[in-house]
Amino acid sequence: MAAHLPYFLASFAWNYGLGMTWLAVPLYAHEQGLSGAQIGLLFSIPVVLQIGVNLVGGAYVDRLGGRRIMLASSLLFAAGAAVFYVADGFWSLFAGQLVMVVSRATFWPANWSLASELPGDRSVQSGRLNAVTSFGQILGNGTCGFVLATAGFGTSFVVMGAMGLAAWVLGQGTPHIPRKDTGGRGLFASYRALLGMPILYYTVFCAYLSALPFSLSMSFYPLLLLHLGFGEEASGVLLALRALGGIGAGLVVAKFVATGPASPWPVIAGLSVAVAVGLMPLVSHWAAIGAFLLAVGVGSALMTIYFQVTMGEVVRPEMRGSAMALGGLGWGLSHFTTPLVMGFLADRYGIVAGFYVLGALALATVAVLAFLRQWAFARTKFGVAV
Numbered sequence: 001m002a003a004h005l006p007y008f009l010a011s012f013a014w015n016y017g018l019g020m021t022w023l024a025v026p027l028y029a030h031e032q033g034l035s036g037a038q039i040g041l042l043f044s045i046p047v048v049l050q051i052g053v054n055l056v057g058g059a060y061v062d063r064l065g066g067r068r069i070m071l072a073s074s075l076l077f078a079a080g081a082a083v084f085y086v087a088d089g090f091w092s093l094f095a096g097q098l099v100m101v102v103s104r105a106t107f108w109p110a111n112w113s114l115a116s117e118l119p120g121d122r123s124v125q126s127g128r129l130n131a132v133t134s135f136g137q138i139l140g141n142g143t144c145g146f147v148l149a150t151a152g153f154g155t156s157f158v159v160m161g162a163m164g165l166a167a168w169v170l171g172q173g174t175p176h177i178p179r180k181d182t183g184g185r186g187l188f189a190s191y192r193a194l195l196g197m198p199i200l201y202y203t204v205f206c207a208y209l210s211a212l213p214f215s216l217s218m219s220f221y222p223l224l225l226l227h228l229g230f231g232e233e234a235s236g237v238l239l240a241l242r243a244l245g246g247i248g249a250g251l252v253v254a255k256f257v258a259t260g261p262a263s264p265w266p267v268i269a270g271l272s273v274a275v276a277v278g279l280m281p282l283v284s285h286w287a288a289i290g291a292f293l294l295a296v297g298v299g300s301a302l303m304t305i306y307f308q309v310t311m312g313e314v315v316r317p318e319m320r321g322s323a324m325a326l327g328g329l330g331w332g333l334s335h336f337t338t339p340l341v342m343g344f345l346a347d348r349y350g351i352v353a354g355f356y357v358l359g360a361l362a363l364a365t366v367a368v369l370a371f372l373r374q375w376a377f378a379r380t381k382f383g384v385a386v
Contacts, residue, residue, distance in 0.1 A: 040343015278359015
């Protein structure tokens, strides 16, 4: 692991900054008087751009290598923080979100592709990566509340930008991996072959459910905690527990996550996420809220690890960037639909009712996932590369 320490440290720094955005951006938007619908639009509409950039970024990961794309996304993250620092009102916040979603859309396919090429057991390496990223999100989320309370939003955005620059500096030490032989295919040729794999659609739904807690953490979880009477410091610590669940899943449970048709992990983890999201508004004690956030963190991390390991096993190395990008569509769709639906529900019925409805919708998605599991493995011989 020592030879790849710069890679893990760069991932940590980027996710530290990401964790800060989940608390600082929605609370800053709320302080500026944006309505629930406007906050929903602020987080959902830029994701349309993210979905398109995600596919282009995945193709370029296969063509240029994950290291270069990850470095570029780190600089974009710093630029997005700079836009937030000077933002005033909906449209300037919207511009900052546009830059941030481009950073996210390029970072994750590159980051996951690099992880799939690390030596050793894929489940263990993916677990380590998810633990490192979750730990970064914990510190970013947890410290952001204290920075906001003591120094304000401006300082928080400065620290976010510094984390993006730190990820760029640390990423310079990521080992160079030889460019992959694409066989002279066009930039998007891999997508044609990948779209013929039923298992791909299954993993997209896994990614969608695994991203649901992330989508809520960076949009309406802070507002729900505010509604329940928690201040910035307490909200930061509580939201960090979601990432703590990801660390536990990454370091302890990851090596037991088997892939293939017999694996029940995606459905079990999906149920954990859906139930925890829907029932969390029923409680107000910090310990119960923390337990629900730990549950969504564990479920989300297990589904993410399953998705990464499965793509690493069934897809050839020269196509993994594109495969990770397609799987990342599930994340993009979650980041698009979740804030949009929650913004509408919060304005019309209240934020508590919105979480009840979202939990019910997540349970329906788990049912679809169970169906896709049977369909995917009935038509695909698992383990045969494309």
